Amino acid sequence: MTDFEQSRRRMVDNQLRTNDVTDHRILDAMEDVPRERFLPASKRAIAYIDEDLPVGPDGSGRYLMKPHVFAKLVQLAEVRPDDVVLVIGTGSGYSAAVLSKLAASVVAVEEDGELASAAGETLVELGIENAAVVEGVLAAGYASEGPYDVIVVDGAVDQLPEGLLNQLKTGGRLVVIEGRGGAATARLYRSSGDAISSRFAFNASAAVLPGFEKAPEFVF
Numbered sequence: 001m002t003d004f005e006q007s008r009r010r011m012v013d014n015q016l017r018t019n020d021v022t023d024h025r026i027l028d029a030m031e032d033v034p035r036e037r038f039l040p041a042s043k044r045a046i047a048y049i050d051e052d053l054p055v056g057p058d059g060s061g062r063y064l065m066k067p068h069v070f071a072k073l074v075q076l077a078e079v080r081p082d083d084v085v086l087v088i089g090t091g092s093g094y095s096a097a098v099l100s101k102l103a104a105s106v107v108a109v110e111e112d113g114e115l116a117s118a119a120g121e122t123l124v125e126l127g128i129e130n131a132a133v134v135e136g137v138l139a140a141g142y143a144s145e146g147p148y149d150v151i152v153v154d155g156a157v158d159q160l161p162e163g164l165l166n167q168l169k170t171g172g173r174l175v176v177i178e179g180r181g182g183a184a185t186a187r188l189y190r191s192s193g194d195a196i197s198s199r200f201a202f203n204a205s206a207a208v209l210p211g212f213e214k215a216p217e218f219v220f
Contacts, residue, residue, distance in 0.1 A: 004036050007048040011035075011067050015050045019068040023075045029101035030071060037122055038064060038094035052207055055092040056115055062091050063207045065154065069177075069186075070095065074152065076188050076201050077175045079103050083149035086167065089138045089209040093119025095154045096131045106131035107145045111138050111210065139211040141167045148172055156184055156206040158214035165189060165196050177206045 012031045021027065036047035043053055048067070056062035065073075079085060079102040090096045090108035092115055099106045100123075110116035113135055120133040136142060139161050141151070146167040153160075153176035160176055168174060170193035177186050184205040189198045 011048040021071040038092040085150045086148040089154045100131040155209035157212035
């Protein structure tokens with residue numbers, strides 16, 4: 001039988017700390033949240049390896065992000081205890097669960113109905129009351145509950161819709177992985193009210209979320 005508590009401690013010590021994740025609130029949250037509960041039964045034994053793990057039906061292309069990449073992305077967002085956070089593409093709900101330990105409240109959007117339903121049930125089973133999963137188009141965000149202090153895109157994008165940036169409060173932060181493979185990078189966007197600034201943060205890769213693929217270009 002897998003000792004999940006020990007596996008979580010090893011994940012924090014061997015994957016997060018060694019990759020410059022220094023925020024103790026994030027380290028504590030990821031040691032506390034049972035990552036295995038957000039995976040299909042067949043994948044739970046490998047819940048704590050540092051790889052993207054599939055959470056949807058075969059071929060769906062939906063994954064739980066590598067632990068250290070997710071942790072660094074969350075650290076980049078500088079989530080505060082009084083923040084309202086929007087998660088884009090929470091999948092099975094793990095990202096929402098971790099962020100619920102860091103923020104005042106979390107709204108998590110998922111467009112796969114089965115994943116959204118399962119994510120909501122898991123959060124309830126774990127007694128998490130300050131995070132809710134809503135079904136909706138990922139690229140549209142969830143403006144009705146905004147604006148948000150933080151938006152975390154739980155996956156990669158080829159193109160980031162401007163509409164998501166418009167859902168940030170003044171001073172709000174959006175973190176995302178842009179691009180694919182070795183060319184992909186994590187970026188931080190920050191709203192000043194009148195303008196949006198962005199900067200490169202670190203190299204990282206993740207599966208591209210549905211609805212964020214670059215439109216095919218006509219080639220002569």
